[in-house]
Amino acid sequence: MGNRTETGVVIVGTGFSGLGMAIQLRKEGRDDFVILEKAHDVGGTWRDNSYPGCACDIPSHMYSFSFEQNPGWSRAYSPQPEIWRYMREVADKHDLRRFVRFGQEMTGARWDADENRWHVATRGGDEFVAGALVAGVGALHLPQIPELPGIENFAGPAFHSARWRHDVDLKGKKVAVVGTGASAVQFVPKIAPEVGELTLFQRTPPWIMPKADHEMSGRTRALFKAFPPAQRAYRNLLYWMLEARAIGFNGQSWVMKLGQRLAKRNIDRAITDPALRRKVTPDYTMGCKRVLISNDYYPALARDNVDVVTDGVKEVREHSVVDAAGVEHEADVIVYGTGFHVTDAFDDLEIVGRDGRNLGKEWATEGMRTHLGITVAGFPNLFFLLGPNTGLGHNSVVFMIEAQISYVAEALRLARGKAIEPKPEVQERFNISIQRKLAKGIWTRGGCKSWYLDAKGVNRTIWPGFTWRYWLDTRKVRREDFLVG
Numbered sequence: 470m471g472n473r474t475e476t477g478v479v480i481v482g483t484g485f486s487g488l489g490m491a492i493q494l495r496k497e498g499r500d501d502f503v504i505l506e507k508a509h510d511v512g513g514t515w516r517d518n519s520y521p522g523c524a525c526d527i528p529s530h531m532y533s534f535s536f537e538q539n540p541g542w543s544r545a546y547s548p549q550p551e552i553w554r555y556m557r558e559v560a561d562k563h564d565l566r567r568f569v570r571f572g573q574e575m576t577g578a579r580w581d582a583d584e585n586r587w588h589v590a591t592r593g594g595d596e597f598v599a600g601a602l603v604a605g606v607g608a609l610h611l612p613q614i615p616e617l618p619g620i621e622n623f624a625g626p627a628f629h630s631a632r633w634r635h636d637v638d639l640k641g642k643k644v645a646v647v648g649t650g651a652s653a654v655q656f657v658p659k660i661a662p663e664v665g666e667l668t669l670f671q672r673t674p675p676w677i678m679p680k681a682d683h684e685m686s687g688r689t690r691a692l693f694k695a696f697p698p699a700q701r702a703y704r705n706l707l708y709w710m711l712e713a714r715a716i717g718f719n720g721q722s723w724v725m726k727l728g729q730r731l732a733k734r735n736i737d738r739a740i741t742d743p744a745l746r747r748k749v750t751p752d753y754t755m756g757c758k759r760v761l762i763s764n765d766y767y768p769a770l771a772r773d774n775v776d777v778v779t780d781g782v783k784e785v786r787e788h789s790v791v792d793a794a795g796v797e798h799e800a801d802v803i804v805y806g807t808g809f810h811v812t813d814a815f816d817d818l819e820i821v822g823r824d825g826r827n828l829g830k831e832w833a834t835e836g837m838r839t840h841l842g843i844t845v846a847g848f849p850n851l852f853f854l855l856g857p858n859t860g861l862g863h864n865s866v867v868f869m870i871e872a873q874i875s876y877v878a879e880a881l882r883l884a885r886g887k888a889i890e891p892k893p894e895v896q897e898r899f900n901i902s903i904q905r906k907l908a909k910g911i912w913t914r915g916g917c918k919s920w921y922l923d924a925k926g927v928n929r930t931i932w933p934g935f936t937w938r939y940w941l942d943t944r945k946v947r948r949e950d951f952l953v954g
Contacts, residue, residue, distance in 0.1 A: 669775065
């Protein structure tokens, strides 16, 4: 038998969501909570992804907590080690580590209606019992690894970018990279100069904009440290510049056409070979899939030792990868840049709510549905952070997380020993409204398949529209929208 722990709130995960929620509870004077973390340090996706070139594609001064501004960011777009360090420092400053149970991976949770409590199970066999369960697990933690025919016969190392093998020396090796997502666009330019040959298997080319990255000068950093309002003003400017991009994603296609012109210029500047240009130029509208930013990806593809294959993978042999056209490409190492399980991330979790309802099974058959991406009808006192339809294509998700943690804190104050859940008709109304807006957006009309869409082709990932609208929608918990009792 494992250990049993009783507490007020169980938070799952120590990424921005979990840490933010814990800080919010501490601000309210609460210390009756635990944070379950499957790894052995805090940081979520910024701890896991340590591949060469890993960085954020939202400016750091925006991709951080508004209440914990960091004047010392070294660059406009900070690299992964710096973001991870920031998160560890925030956890230490707020003394959060004493609440974290490391090496505890949640495998399921069951609602007990008589007790009004959640019984949370972990892989190690321990049980955590609490009045509320806050899932800050995020969408980018389960690597999507394609089942390539014959992969079991491959003699060399094969790994996903989120599980980078730093012990594998790529120098002079023949490396096959499968996938051209956000991670691949960052690590390919870093490894291309050192490998012998790099074969990039591309299914769909991404749209890539130039990256407005630059070093933050010592003078700027000193100013931000000495005079925090200057940094707040800079952050506000960044916010509204990023927010303006929502116009293009939500039906104003002329904005995207302007972006496409810039992106095509990005290609033309770096690539002279017309055949390669054709391969890397998307045939769908910008924004339909995640828009990426890079200044060194296209120059890397133009290198003599890099080959872009668009025929897909037919099979893997002991020392090679064979494409759909039957061409064999020698390979010593395979690296997957194939992203994460997003719309099916909760399928395997056994979350059982009122009357035995199984969340994973319901979402697998009916699609992921919540109210405001946070609460779920039939699952009292269960709260998601960065849940369905609260992801962004244009601004910082940390902004969304901050709106959500204050909303959850208010809902917890309302619940206090009772059960709170959204009325089914309120949840239904929210989802109809969201899907109606998404239908007009670029994700639906852009002519592509993307990880934003679930198996039925419904967008369960993106928040359609402005983030300030979401902030307004979550400013107050509308008591009349909930069943409390």
